[in-house]
Amino acid sequence: MTPHQTIAARVKQLRKGRGWSAQHLADQMAAEGIAWDRSIVANLENGRRASVSVEEFLVLAFVLDVAPVHLLVPVDAEETTPYRVVPERLPAGSWFVRAWFRGRTPIGGVDPKRYFAEVPDIEWEPPASQWTPENIEAASAATTEARKAAGRS
Incomplete structure (x- = not known):
C-alpha cells in the first residue's frame, strides 16, 4: 500500500466511524483554513485525487483528532505488512515504518x-x-x- 492510498483509506474509515458526511469533513477542513468541499473528500477517498499537501495532511489529522502517523501508516496491518515509503525501493514492514516516523529507528x-x-x-x-x-x-x-x-x- 502506498502512503496516499493509506491516507485515503484511513480518512474514509475515520470519517465514517465518526458518523460524518463528506460535507461535514469538508466543513471542518474549511474551518481550519483548508478550502475543501464534499467532492474533494470523495475524490480523495475513492482515489481520483492523487495527493494531499502537507498542510492538508496535518489539518486532516487535526480535525479527525488522530496522530498524523495513524493517517499515514495502517493501524490494523500486521507488523510485516509491506509499506512502500520510497517508490523505487522495496517496501518495509509497517511496524518498522511507524518506528521510523516516530524517530525510533533509521x-x-x-x-x-x-x-x-x-x-x-x-x-x-x-x-x-x-x-x-x-x-x-x-x-x-x-x-x-x-x-x-x-x-x-
Whole structure:
C-alpha cells in the first residue's frame, strides 16, 4: 500500500466511524483554513485525487483528532505488512515504518549515528535495543565501508 492510498483509506474509515458526511469533513477542513468541499473528500477517498499537501495532511489529522502517523501508516496491518515509503525501493514492514516516523529507528541505508544525531535533546530517548551505542558504531562503520566500496563516500 502506498502512503496516499493509506491516507485515503484511513480518512474514509475515520470519517465514517465518526458518523460524518463528506460535507461535514469538508466543513471542518474549511474551518481550519483548508478550502475543501464534499467532492474533494470523495475524490480523495475513492482515489481520483492523487495527493494531499502537507498542510492538508496535518489539518486532516487535526480535525479527525488522530496522530498524523495513524493517517499515514495502517493501524490494523500486521507488523510485516509491506509499506512502500520510497517508490523505487522495496517496501518495509509497517511496524518498522511507524518506528521510523516516530524517530525510533533509521530505515533503509541510513547511517544510524547520523540519524540519531538529529534528535533534539529534549526528545532524546535511548534507541531500541538493536541500536545500542556498540551496534550504532558497527552499523556506521559498515555503512561507511559500503559507501567507500561503491564510490559514494
